[in-house]
Amino acid sequence: MNHEIPGxxxxxxxxxxxxxxxLTALADGANATVLIIGADRLDRLNIPDTLKSQMSARIKPGxxxxxxxxxxxxxxxxxxxxxHDCLTGALPDRLLLLELTKHGFGEADLHGCIHFFSKVAVADDPRASLAYVPDHAHAGDTVTLRADQDLLIFVSTAPHALSDGPAAGVAVQLESPSHVEDPVLREEAVRALRLTRELIA
Incomplete structure (x- = not known):
């Protein structure tokens, strides 16, 4: 299945x-804000636990x-x-909120998101503010996720809230490969995968 989301x-x-x-960036500076909820609506993406357990301040392969x-x-x-940025949290994205309402969700369900193709860094100012890093993503950049349980995935292509650039489209491709090997993972991630596979077996 292939689908293109315009900017x-x-x-x-x-x-x-x-x-x-x-997800494939269709132009330089694309941003794909992604929210993930388990199909049973019990499991929701938890950015702090994801980062803390894997000793990272960004989303990256593996x-x-x-x-x-x-x-x-x-x-x-x-x-x-x-x-891929996840530090700026659930930005006030009206598009994402409208998409959530189609599935019976509301504003309270707009929790921590991942902003694929975007990068933020600590600015050189006394407040150590977060600053958007331009020229990070280019047309053709990709990121691939494997669903580890049945999911609902929400995607918005609104510009990153810290960017002053225009919106850009993103292509989405869904495939059913016969098998996808686990990448090299930290122990905490391996445990989460094992628990999930035992639960859905």
């Missing part, structure tokens, strides 16, 4: 466990995206970029 738009899709989701119950939602199995 400044949103889309959502159910994804079965084992399928892969590849990381498991964890839920607030410590289960694996998806694994980042490949990416042309080694940095």
């Amino acid at each position: 400044d738009a949103a889309w959502s899709v159910p994804v079965r466990a084992g399928r892969t989701v590849t 990381m498991v995206l964890m839920s607030d119950r410590g289960l694996a939602l998806a694994t980042v199995i490949a990416s042309t970029l080694d940095w």
Whole structure:
């Protein structure tokens, strides 16, 4: 399945466990804000636990995206970029909120997101503010996730809130590969995957 989301738009899709989701930037400076919720609506992406357990301040290949119950939602199995922002949290994205309402969710469900293709860094100012890093992503950059349980995935292509650039489109490709090997993972991520596989077996 292939779908193109134009700039400044949103889309959502159910994804079965084992399928892969590849996002491709269609222009320089693209941003894909992604929210992940388990299909049973019990498991939701927990950014603090994902980062803390894997000793990172960014999303990068070889990381498991964890839920607030410590289960694996998806694994980042490949990416042309080694940095995807998740520090700026759930930005006030009206497009994402509108997409959530289609599935019976509301504003309270707009929790921590990942801003794929975007990078932020600490600014050189007395407050150590977060600053958007321009020219990080280019047309053709990709990131691939493997769903580790049945999911609902929400994607918005609104510009990153710290960017002054225009919105850019993102292509989404869903595939059902016969098998996807686990990347090299930290012990905490391996445990989350094992618990998830035992639960859905």
